[in-house]
Amino acid sequence: MAFACVISFMGIGLVDPILPSLSGQLDASHAEVELLFTSYLVVTAIAMLVTGWVSSRIGPKKTLITGLVLIVAFAALAGASSGIxxxxxxxxxxxxxxxLFxxxxxAVIVGSASGGFAGAIVLYETALGLGIAAGPLVGGLLGTVSWRGPFFGVSVLMLIALVATVVLLEPTPPSPHKAKLSEPITALRHRALATTGGVGxxxxxGFFTMxxxxPFLMGDLDPIALGGVFFGxxxxVAIFAVFGAPWLKERFGTARTLYGALIGIAVLLAAIGLFDTTPAVVIVAVILSGIVVGLNNTLVTTAVMSISPVPRPTASATYGFVRFIGGGLAPFVAGLLAGAFGASLPFLIAAVVALAGAVLLSTIHRDLEAADAEAAQPGPSHERADAEQAAGEVPGLPTESVIAEDALEHDRR
Structure with missing residues (x-):
């Protein structure tokens, strides 16, 4: 599952190295090219609201297969397109x-992981980091042949993931609990979840503005060079999501680490805004932003799951909906603002927005500290209990007792 996630997450940064090429070859404005992010992420956000409803009726494995089939088909169709x-x-x-995927x-990774919920999140974020790192590199390499190359490349890779899922993942019948379509929206009534979603x-x-x-501010770099920048x-992202985030969380706590990360990305966004005509500054700022992006990806996701008073599948769908709305709209707005007022403005606005996220986070500081304190307690924790419950609800995955034993042994080690 983690392997398939790596390939899926490659799609996020895959188009980065070919954005300038697409703009030139297809005679498209920067704002039009940014719609590649907007259409992808906004639809992802809205579809997050129905993923639980679908999965509870046809089962996780069939939901995964449906998502993979759609990705394979639409990635290939994008590569075969003739216009923006x-x-x-x-x-x-x-x-x-x-x-859907x-x-x-x-949910499947959380249910399968024997080390508990926190370990499952790290595994998931590792896949995200590796996918994000590999995506631009693959996009850059294939983009030197043609702008169509990255789209066809993802289609082939996701076909491999599809075959692996069909063959290797155990059958997972539908859950006896049928999720309601309204659950992700009604979950926003809970202050902790709504606030954390707002931070996301x-x-x-800020993240998707960058x-x-x-890429439009990095001079005349070819697709391979752009891919190398985003690979770094x-x-x-991967290193700090997997190693940096857990270490800093243990040393300083979730809230303080996130304050630092949000302020850090604000500083880097401001640097790009102030030196938008200096490609070297833009390149260095983008690469360094991987540190704070990795921290945010792991800790905000963990925070959402830890303090949300709703089932974790619902919390995941709600959080995904809210955060991807921001990620989807930001690049398009950046293109419009840059075209009308210059490239500095969208990055300076994004810096202020990131700082606003730190201020909003401070309103749930006590909730985050309480979740950290509970996670540090020996014995059965809320996180492990939730992981066990998730496994028990997905047939074909480890049983509750097996996961409980493994989790306790993990704690002893």
């Missing part, structure tokens, strides 16, 4: 498949 609007439309279909794969939205606004528009960025 065709690619934008097919990226939307790609986003639908991505939502991402939300369900997280503000953070993703990811979507920074992605490696830092």
């Amino acid at each position: 609007w065709g690619i934008v439309g097919f990226r939307a279909g790609w986003g639908l498949g991505n939502a 991402i939300a369900t794969s997280l 939205l503000l953070y993703n606004w 990811l979507g528009y920074a 960025w992605g490696l830092l």
Whole structure:
């Protein structure tokens, strides 16, 4: 499942190295090219609201297969398109498949992991980091042949993931609990979840402003060079998501680490905004942002799952919906603002938005500290109990007793 996640997450940064090429070869404005992110992420966000409803009726494995089939088909169709609007439309279909796959794969990984919920999140974020790192590199290599190459490349790779899922994943019949379509929306009534989702939205606004528009500010780099820049960025995302986030969380706590990460990305966004005509500054800032992006990806996701007073599949869908809305709109707005007022403005606005995320986070500081304290307690914790429950609800995955034994042994080690 983690292997399939790596390939899926490659799709996020895959188009970065070919954005300038697409703009030139297809005679598209920067704002139009940014719609490749917007259509993909906004559809992903909206589709997150129905993933639990679908999965509870046809089962996790069939949901994963459906998502993978959609990605394979729409990635290939995007590669075969003749104009920017065709690619934008097919990226939307790609986003639908991505939502079905991402939300369900997280639940399956959580249910399968013997080390408890926190370890499952690290595994999931490792796959995310590796996928984000590899995506631009693959996109850059294939983009030197043609702008169509990255789209066909993802289609082939996801076909491999599809075959692996069909063959290797145990059958998973539908859950006896049928999720309601309204659950992810009604979950926003809970202050902790709504606040954390808002932090994710503000953070993703800054993150995707950088990811979507920074390639246009890096001079005349070819697709391979652009892919190399974002590969370095992605490696830092993976390293700090897997190793940095747990270490800093244990040393300083979730809240303080996130304050530092949000302030850090705000500083880097401001640097790009102030030195937007200096490619070297933009390149260094983008690569260094991998540090704070990795920290945010792991700790915000963990925070959502730890303090949300709703079942974790519902919390995941709600959080995904809110944060991807911010990520989807930010690149398009950046393109419009840059075209009208210059490239500095969208990055300076994104820096302020990221700082606003830190301020909003402070309103749930006590909730985060309480969740950290509970996670540090020996014996059965809320996180492990939830992991066991998730496994028990997904047939074909380890039983509750097996996971409980493994989790306790993990604690003893």
